[in-house]
Amino acid sequence: MQTNEQMLSAIENYLAQTEFPAEPELLYAPIGYSLAGGGKRLRPMLLTLSCGIFSDDVKQALPAAAAVEVFHNFTLLHDDIMDNAAVRRGKPSVHAKWGQNVAILSGDAMMIYAYRLLSSVPANLLPQVLSTFNTMALEVCEGQQYDMDFEQKPKVSVVEYMHMIELKTSVLLAGSVVIGAMLGGASDEDCRRLRRFAVELGLAFQLQDDLLDSYGDQRLGKAIGGDILEGKKTYLMITAMSHADEATREMLRTAYRDPALSDAEKIGKVKSIYDRLDVPRLTEQQIQLRFERALSILDTLSVAPSRTQRMRDYAMSLMDRKN
């Protein structure tokens, strides 16, 4: 696995090789459908790259890499029910295609399947890998619950928001790199450092996602302004709310459901407030801060600098930063 492309294709092959039973069809077909959905396989890539920092045998990381990807897809499957999302990666979501009961149950089976993949890590590492995975999985559920709580909450602070996205997004990246490092033979101290690296990287990644949703990026197929039209409490909205006067706050709170405005006008109105309050620059600053912090942690690992180069490059490409 010399290149990232080869690594990605090894992960795809590993995910595709599992033969699910033909029956009961409504339990297993949605799992194959969900895993064939693609995506950039961020979590298994991070797990495998992390293993590669400490060991030249990265093939050993494939079952655990598949486990974190299957777990991630399980969370998407259940989140789509809770968020009532009909589309996932351009295709009907599982609950839209098969109904809610099938989505609940095949999601459950998918989580168990993730544990089955995980159970094939070397026996001597299993207790610590399993414990890391369990903590990570529970924290991801906490993040999803906070995310749903925030929809009902009138005011969410920046600190609360950062805590939520750390649980909902960063924790799964962190669990992935820590498990990869464990499999590669890393010390506890290096595992802790890599955990911090992935937490910061995940925060940078999520904030960039928030920024791109309103300010766009050609790479993304989705329409600009979706978060604004949904009235979502993103980093941009929360930052704007914390800097605005009361009249502006009221505008931000109500713009998305103002029947007098077209969608384009709603987006324009909210973005002009964002711009006036310097929100894009403040967000970009925060992204840059988190991302630099992540990269600097890589320098502290107890390995030769050359061994972290691939992880560094991958993190750069993820954030679309050139070296």
Next chain:
Amino acid sequence: MQTNEQMLSAIENYLAQTEFPAEPELLYAPIGYSLAGGGKRLRPMLLTLSCGIFSDDVKQALPAAAAVEVFHNFTLLHDDIMDNAAVRRGKPSVHAKWGQNVAILSGDAMMIYAYRLLSSVPANLLPQVLSTFNTMALEVCEGQQYDMDFEQKPKVSVVEYMHMIELKTSVLLAGSVVIGAMLGGASDEDCRRLRRFAVELGLAFQLQDDLLDSYGDQRLGKAIGGDILEGKKTYLMITAMSHADEATREMLRTAYRDPALSDAEKIGKVKSIYDRLDVPRLTEQQIQLRFERALSILDTLSVAPSRTQRMRDYAMSLMDRKN
């Protein structure tokens, strides 16, 4: 833990001792609510008794015993959403009390929590215990899917029905006794025998449940005839359908939704057909066959007969059979 009462109370204490985080409340409160719901703790009792066949240290079995009980309660939580059941053990079900999204997510967290409990088994046994647990958990999902499939299926055979209840009910009892036996230091051969014991016991138990729903038992708080009024495909209904002529089959198929009949009349009509076709006796025969088979397997274990006495007594009390 001399008596079953002491064993049960050790299990209850172990389940109650976990302190869940206070936040996010909507994630963790339903788990505590669900686990405090009582029940006879059949699966952890079987696990602990099975461990006790091979070892005098049954305390070591408590974390795994708690894990199978938590897993069982997770399945009830999600099944209640899928079956739209508003009541569980005389209290509002989690989704009736907190809504569907909370029930999905706290159910997910509960399954992860079961794995966390399981992860504290001795490291040398963890790979085989985890693998047994994963297979069991996946089969339980298969059973639930078949159960839902059967609702839509015009004709279900006795063989298909027995396969479904083996997956939905027996497999979790089987996983419990096998894990208990592993922890007690049983041989692979004894684990296999205990698996068969629990599969047969589970079938006997489920068929008795079907019989009691229509023919009653003072111990059960629930009204007689619920399955008949729901038009459920139970062992009784499937056996009756396979023995009846076409006119009677049509009556069985439609009685539960005949607007001209009161509930009591529907139940009376179906039961008079059951009686005419000798269904109660055929069911009782099948229960007796499975139960005797289960007990006879206990005799084949490579231990002194006295060591299986408690398991035998427990199985008897479960089926309300006197020695």
